[in-house]
Amino acid sequence: MIYEGSRKGRRATAQAPLEKADLSSIPSAMLRDSQPGLPEISEMQAVRHFTRLSQKNFSIDTHFYPLGSCTMKYNPRACNTLASLPGLLARHPLAPETHSQGFMGCLYELQEILKTVTGMYAVSLTPAAGAQGEFAGVAMIRAYHDDRGDTARDEILVPDAAHGTNPASAVMCGYKTREIPTGDDGDIDVAALKSALGPQTAGIMLTNPSTVGVFERRIKEIAELVHDAGGLLYYDGANLNAILGKVRPGDMGFDVIHMNLHKTFSTPHGGGGPGAGPVGVSKRLEPYLPVPMVDFDGSDYLWLTEHERPQTMGRLSAFAGNAGVLLRAYVYARLLGREGMHRVAEFSTLNANYLLKRLMDAGFDAAYPDRRASHEFILTLKRQAKELGVNTMDFAKRLLDYGVHAPTTYFPLLVPECLLVEPTETEAKEELDNFVEIMMRINQEAETQPELVKQAPHTMPVRRLDDVRAARELDLAWRGD
Amino acid sequence: MPFIPHTEDDIEEMLAAIGVDNIDALFDEIPDELRCGELDAIPPGMSEMELSRLMQARARADGQPLCFIGAGAYDHHIPAAVWELTTRGEFYTAYTPYQAEASQGTLQLLYEYQSMMTALTGMDVSNASLYDGASALAEAVLMAVRANRKSKSKRVLVPRNLHPVYRKVAHTIVRNQQIELVEVAYDSGSGGIDRADLDRYRGEDYAALIIPQPNFFGVLEAVDELTDWAHANGMLAIAVVNPLAMAVLKPAGEWGEQGADICCGEGQPLGAPLASGGPYFGFLCSTQKLVRQMPGRIIGKTVDLDGKPGYALTLQAREQHIRRSKATSNICTNQGLMVTAATIHMSLMGSEGLQRVAAASHANSDKLTHALTSLPGVESLFDGPVFHERVVRLPIAANKALRALAAHNVLGGFDLSDDYPELGDAILVCATELRSEDDIESYRSKLERVIASQVETPCQLKPDW
Numbered sequence: 035m036i037y038e039g040s041r042k043g044r045r046a047t048a049q050a051p052l053e054k055a056d057l058s059s060i061p062s063a064m065l066r067d068s069q070p071g072l073p074e075i076s077e078m079q080a081v082r083h084f085t086r087l088s089q090k091n092f093s094i095d096t097h098f099y100p101l102g103s104c105t106m107k108y109n110p111r112a113c114n115t116l117a118s119l120p121g122l123l124a125r126h127p128l129a130p131e132t133h134s135q136g137f138m139g140c141l142y143e144l145q146e147i148l149k150t151v152t153g154m155y156a157v158s159l160t161p162a163a164g165a166q167g168e169f170a171g172v173a174m175i176r177a178y179h180d181d182r183g184d185t186a187r188d189e190i191l192v193p194d195a196a197h198g199t200n201p202a203s204a205v206m207c208g209y210k211t212r213e214i215p216t217g218d219d220g221d222i223d224v225a226a227l228k229s230a231l232g233p234q235t236a237g238i239m240l241t242n243p244s245t246v247g248v249f250e251r252r253i254k255e256i257a258e259l260v261h262d263a264g265g266l267l268y269y270d271g272a273n274l275n276a277i278l279g280k281v282r283p284g285d286m287g288f289d290v291i292h293m294n295l296h297k298t299f300s301t302p303h304g305g306g307g308p309g310a311g312p313v314g315v316s317k318r319l320e321p322y323l324p325v326p327m328v329d330f331d332g333s334d335y336l337w338l339t340e341h342e343r344p345q346t347m348g349r350l351s352a353f354a355g356n357a358g359v360l361l362r363a364y365v366y367a368r369l370l371g372r373e374g375m376h377r378v379a380e381f382s383t384l385n386a387n388y389l390l391k392r393l394m395d396a397g398f399d400a401a402y403p404d405r406r407a408s409h410e411f412i413l414t415l416k417r418q419a420k421e422l423g424v425n426t427m428d429f430a431k432r433l434l435d436y437g438v439h440a441p442t443t444y445f446p447l448l449v450p451e452c453l454l455v456e457p458t459e460t461e462a463k464e465e466l467d468n469f470v471e472i473m474m475r476i477n478q479e480a481e482t483q484p485e486l487v488k489q490a491p492h493t494m495p496v497r498r499l500d501d502v503r504a505a506r507e508l509d510l511a512w513r514g515d
Numbered sequence: 516m517p518f519i520p521h522t523e524d525d526i527e528e529m530l531a532a533i534g535v536d537n538i539d540a541l542f543d544e545i546p547d548e549l550r551c552g553e554l555d556a557i558p559p560g561m562s563e564m565e566l567s568r569l570m571q572a573r574a575r576a577d578g579q580p581l582c583f584i585g586a587g588a589y590d591h592h593i594p595a596a597v598w599e600l601t602t603r604g605e606f607y608t609a610y611t612p613y614q615a616e617a618s619q620g621t622l623q624l625l626y627e628y629q630s631m632m633t634a635l636t637g638m639d640v641s642n643a644s645l646y647d648g649a650s651a652l653a654e655a656v657l658m659a660v661r662a663n664r665k666s667k668s669k670r671v672l673v674p675r676n677l678h679p680v681y682r683k684v685a686h687t688i689v690r691n692q693q694i695e696l697v698e699v700a701y702d703s704g705s706g707g708i709d710r711a712d713l714d715r716y717r718g719e720d721y722a723a724l725i726i727p728q729p730n731f732f733g734v735l736e737a738v739d740e741l742t743d744w745a746h747a748n749g750m751l752a753i754a755v756v757n758p759l760a761m762a763v764l765k766p767a768g769e770w771g772e773q774g775a776d777i778c779c780g781e782g783q784p785l786g787a788p789l790a791s792g793g794p795y796f797g798f799l800c801s802t803q804k805l806v807r808q809m810p811g812r813i814i815g816k817t818v819d820l821d822g823k824p825g826y827a828l829t830l831q832a833r834e835q836h837i838r839r840s841k842a843t844s845n846i847c848t849n850q851g852l853m854v855t856a857a858t859i860h861m862s863l864m865g866s867e868g869l870q871r872v873a874a875a876s877h878a879n880s881d882k883l884t885h886a887l888t889s890l891p892g893v894e895s896l897f898d899g900p901v902f903h904e905r906v907v908r909l910p911i912a913a914n915k916a917l918r919a920l921a922a923h924n925v926l927g928g929f930d931l932s933d934d935y936p937e938l939g940d941a942i943l944v945c946a947t948e949l950r951s952e953d954d955i956e957s958y959r960s961k962l963e964r965v966i967a968s969q970v971e972t973p974c975q976l977k978p979d980w
Contacts, residue, residue: 060764089708121574126588181688201835501827510629
């Protein structure tokens with residue numbers, strides 16, 4: 035705990051101005067009468083403390099991290115270095131266009147690249163993360179219906195396997211949500227969809243490949259059904275990595291999509307962000323895109339704001355979104371180039387199918403054994419839980435002892451005891467083989483020493499934590515010893 | 516192949532294991548008519564070396580002008596250690612700490628962040644960040660409407676001297692839930708909230724009053740009276756503060772008799788570079804009573820099976836991955852890495868360091884105002900006390916003056932004429948601790964020349980930028 039090294043009067047003096055300037059022009063009643071209670075430590079103490087904290091993390095740079103739905107692939111260092119050039123870091127967000135052409139050129143070209151790779155008519159880069167992109171997308175659907183006077187549509191359809199952000203975003207846009215069940219083969223239950231569609235349908239939010247790790251084969255038919263009912267289709271880009279350069283959401287019939295650049299375009303996940311969630315739209319939703327956007331008139335790059343785009347759904351952040359993340363994604367896209375895009379889909383899919391096959395050969399149960407995996411797949415440990423009393427969480431925790439970050443557990447909820455595994459394209463075959471070995475060893479341990487697995491992890495900085503206590507006896511900030 | 520490790524042998528072995536002839540066969544569930552062709556509009560791949568040249572040219576093209584713009588993003592010194600540590604792969608390439616045992620570094624750091632933010636703002640609890648200051652305000656409004664059980668209205672009072680884009684963003688995010696943001700005027704003398712205009716809403720049913728400190732004009736509000744006014748009228752008080760200002764100003768948790776209920780703002784002054792507006796981070800703090808209405812991740816301290824202290828995501832029943840359509844917000848990914856930088860920044864600066872930065876920025880803005888208003892026709896507009904920004908009115912068209920200054924590589928301030936046409940040719944200027952006396956003199960002398968040339972030959976100046 036940082037405060038434990040704190041001593042009154044100790045400071046990292048080199049960091050701050052040498053003198054404390056006068057504040058006497060501010061009335062004393064407006065000033066604080068105590069110091070703000072930050073730690074008082076030396077620079078070396080701070081460096082050592084945070085270095086040691088970092089060492090208590092699993093990360094892509096240190097561990098295999100097959101966290102399904104999160105696309106934890108290698109984050110090229112060039113993306114960070116080139117997005118952090120002094121001129122880019124120093125640029126004030128309100129600098130005039132005369133002093134922004136270099137930066138705006140990168141954004142404009144990124145917009146164009148994302149348009150091409152998704153098959154959408156236009157792209158706005160401003161949403162700060164996937165969930166904000168979802169909000170923007172659904173708000174555009176709403177603006178479209180409202181502008182047509184089609185105001186009776188008050189419902190968004192969401193598959194039962196969808197990310198929790200989907201229904202939460204729809205509700206933030208003032209919609210009700212209705213769940214559509216997933217069929218036994220992993221595709222949407224089209225009969226249930228048909229009966230749910232009606233004059234109240236504003237749209238549907240889909241992920242394709244879906245969160246169960248398979249491609250929605252009847253997508254064309256679904257798009258026609260929804261459009262015929264007057265609704266629009268929203269594409270959740272969480273799994274775009276699986277189809278990059280192979281099939282495009284625009285060609286599938288989607289009207290609006292968001293992309294998670296921190297997934298598909300390899301910007302860092304940073305311990306929980308920042309992300310970037312650009313949105314792409316079909317022609318009919320183009321007027322509603324969030325601002326600002328960047329335009330190019332043949333010689334100069336120009337900002338497009340409310341002035342030029344009066345029908346915009348609005349602004350989502352004080353400036354232009356997570357610009358530094360966009361620059362990292364731009365660098366990544368330029369390094370890959372057109373020929374690198376489809377390789378992302380090819381090798382992430384190759385890795386996932388290989389890993390799935392090897393795990394099935396090793397006796398593990400796939401949730402959808404008859405389907406081709408996309409860039410990720412679901413195992414179900416229902417049998418192990420029932421026969422050995424060792425559940426998915428136990429497997430996940432034991433994986434940590436073997437130096438592998440656990441796959442996503444218990445999502446999607448419709449598959450019991452599930453592990454959602456996404457190896458990504460940047461892992462080598464031997465890493466995948468090693469994962470299979472480890473899973474087999476844990477399975478063996480579950481048979482012979484179940485307590486070893488149920489008590490795992492054993493080698494982490496802490497053992498399993500008391501989550502109930504964390505929620506009941508709330509301790510959310512240090513208050514002194 | 517960039518970033519893909521497979522050899523030809525690997526590919527062959529893997530395809531054989533799967534039982535297909537080629538990689539394309541793995542996409543056989545995608546209907547043929549949907550498959551896309553070549554992506555010709557995307558340029559071919561570049562080497563790191565070629566791309567470095569391109570990016571360096573672009574970074575240079577933006578010229579690194581001398582910057583006196585604030586308006587929500589402030590140019591402060593960031594200790595060298597902050598980003599050296601933040602970009603360690605173990606922070607940079609980890610994700611949301613779902614597996615607590617393998618994420619104690621990030622989790623403890625976030626708990627330390629929450630501790631520092633509550634100390635700085637005087638509030639009881641903090642979440643682990645939102646996207647930015649503007650979207651944090653929108654979440655604060657939603658939170659207040661949910662939390663104020665006394666109020667049946669979905670209306671919130673928003674002063675017109677709050678950052679104009681924050682007002683726009685909040686409107687965009689809350690409007691579809693039929694929440695109305697009602698504007699309160701500012702006092703043309705002091706630049707603070709107009710108390711007479713505010714009193715028109717006395718006794719009416721509003722969920723909350725938003726109180727900026729400082730406000731968009733840089734002016735400090737009478738926060739004690741405003742907070743008490745809100746509470747006396749059954750409203751929650753939402754503080755929107757500059758966290759650096761909190762190092763020297765009365766913290767939001769101590770405003771008035773009971774303190775503000777929610778405190779939010781833009782975290783950028785705590786270790787995030789200007790970087791074209793992001794990534795920054797939004798912070799959100801509140802009283803203990805409102806913690807279950809908070810959006811976003813919250814970290815709690817607990818113990819493990821052996822009774823050893825540890826940290827975990829807590830109160831997750833508020834969040835979208837558990838509650839779905841009933842969640843307090845749709846937010847999932849937040850701004851973790853920026854919070855990492857902020858936590859390290861606050862640790863290195865400490866209380867005294869942050870106070871010195873705040874005081875130096877205050878003093879420099881005073882010097883800047885003196886220098887500029889020494890020019891004939893340049894006047895300071897409001898007489899309320901300020902933190903580190905100030906509105907000055909120019910004797911010539913503000914947009915032309917700023918363009919002419921930019922041609923001399925000086926960003927002279929933020930043009931207020933679009934958002935506040937009633938102020939005339941007013942600009943908002945800021946000088947942080949990074950602006951030296953020479954910088955300020957350079958700005959003054961260039962503005963002097965620009966004014967002179969404009970006055971002599973109105974509208975003739977055509978700078979070559």
